[in-house]
Amino acid sequence: MATKIATGDHSFFTAGMAALAGLMFGLDIGVISGALDFIGKAFGAGDDAKEWIVSSMMFGAAVGALAAGVLSFRLGRKISLILGAILFVIGSLFCAAAWSVESLIIARVVLGLAIGIATFTAPLYISEIAPPEKRGSMISTYQLMITIGILAAFISDTLFSYSGAWRWMLGIVAVPGALFLIGVIRLPNSPRWLLMRGKTREAREVLTQLRGNKQRVDAEYNEIEEQLRRPQAGWSLFRENSNFRRSVFLGVVLQVVQQFTGMNVVMYYAPRIFQAAGFQGHMALWGTAIVGLVNVLATFIAIGFVDRWGRRPVLLTGFVVMFIGMGVLGYMLHIGTTTLPAQIFAVVMLLIFITGFAMSAGPLIWVLCSEVQPTKGRDFGIAASTLTNWVANFIVGITFLSMLNGFGSGITFGIYAALNLLFIFFTIFFVPETKGVTLERIESNLMAGKPLRNIGA
Structure with a gap:
């Protein structure tokens, strides 16, 4: 019950x-x-x-x-x-x-x-x-x-x-x-899941508890039933339809892009980065807390501008900011941060990088991954991109310290800067603008074979 x-x-x-x-x-x-x-x-x-x-x-x-x-x-x-x-x-x-x-x-x-x-x-x-x-x-x-x-x-x-x-x-x-x-x-249980399992009475009860208004309950109940008549066919659609394979490809690559910006390197190893910049002990940990605060505040930029500017402009701006922040940070660590002004400048560049991620790739990759998948394959497409996110996350986490020890901090961060430069071009050539476009229109353009960057047109 x-x-x-x-x-x-x-x-x-x-x-x-x-x-x-x-x-x-x-x-x-x-x-x-x-x-x-x-x-x-x-x-x-x-x-x-x-x-x-x-x-x-x-x-x-x-x-x-x-x-x-x-x-x-x-x-x-x-x-x-x-x-x-x-x-x-x-x-x-x-x-x-x-x-x-x-x-x-x-x-x-x-x-x-x-x-x-x-x-x-x-x-x-x-x-x-x-x-x-x-x-x-x-x-x-x-x-x-x-x-x-x-x-x-x-x-x-x-x-x-x-x-x-x-x-x-x-x-x-x-x-x-x-x-x-x-x-x-x-x-309560999800009304959609209850209907999927044939528990119609419980589904209507939950909707009544959640919505209250009978007219609204009836409309939503009928809408869910109509959607469930079009069952998911993710794997068969993936095998048979090259256009769906393109949307899955886009979702998977977007998640790889998000992880290889280097953001989670900062999240997992922030104290080590601050130590490389010349800060030790509790100073490195308080610096890490500042990173977390900037990450929170910059997320409001995405919330405020994504529906005004659109996905592509915000993403492009974010990747440019991340490229500059990570590139300058890598250069500073390469030449050495032996003075207090140099150490502070390196930290500022790190915070600029954090701002670029939190305002763009952090939230928007998830938005895009859900928007570009067609209805019949949405569960499969989102599952594929979510799994990719964690696999890419694992790769980043397990290689960073080895790269740091093998290449040095300057070259390591330079590699991540170069990847962010590459992601600018990926966004230009492959990422669609989906602001204000219905999911049905995106799906129609995708299945019509339009280039990925134009499926939001």
Whole structure:
């Protein structure tokens, strides 16, 4: 039986769930950066082991995201989120209790499973249960809370660093996991999933609780039924239709682009970057907290301008800013930052890079990946791009310290700067402008064989 909630409470519960899902995702991205040096000292871990500690979560997330599609279909969105929340709490506490590098890696894989399930299922659930007029703002809240979670993790790490309490750094994030678990237990099942399973009476009951107005309930119920008459055919469509393969290709490459900007390198290894710039100890960790704050604030630029300027102009601006910020930072680290003004200038360039990402590739890649997939293949296309995100994330996380040790900081950041320059040209030649264009029009242009950059025309 669906969980009953008051008609007026649906916005509170849905927004709360979105915020907590995004928050715990952000916490896990950010929390490892401040704990890594303390973990290295506690277990005698070198850079190779640190790379595996960082990247093991992304491996687990890739597996979790892959499994989430099956889980959310068979068990439902709500049960999948409950499972993700339970794994999140277990994984966080397991990380805090780790007794070796190997046990910590296993714990991070468990945590990754939770994150993979949540990051796939939470936006899907929100889109299916939120009223249409609030859907965009709730998805935006989810993205914003990811950045707030990263900032909270950086600040928490900095405060715990004074006592070297790395176990508290990793374990404290079980708290939002527990809150998330309590929240999703009180939420109803998705009406769409209930209809997919033939539970028509429960679906109508949930819609009545969520919307209240009978005319609106009937209209939405009929719309869902009509959409479900066009079942997903992702794999067969991928095999048979070259135009659909183009949209999947675009979604996959966009996620690779997002990860290879170098942003998550900064998120996972920020204290190490500040040390390379000449800042040590607590100064490096407070610098990391500033990175998190800039990341939050710059996200509002994307929210404010994406529907005014359009996707392509914002993305192009972001990649130019990232190219300049990362390129100058790499040059400064190459020649050395031996004076305080040089160190401050290097940090400013890093913050400029962060601003470029948070205002563009951070939120907009997810928007584009959902917009360019046709209706019959949307689940398959989004699943493919989400899996790619975590695989690319894993590759970035497991190679950065090796590149830093092998090439030096200047060349390493120079490589990421060159990639951002390449992404400018990728955006020009392949990324469509989808501002104000209906999904139906985008799909029609795609299936008509128009060039990818013109499918939003």
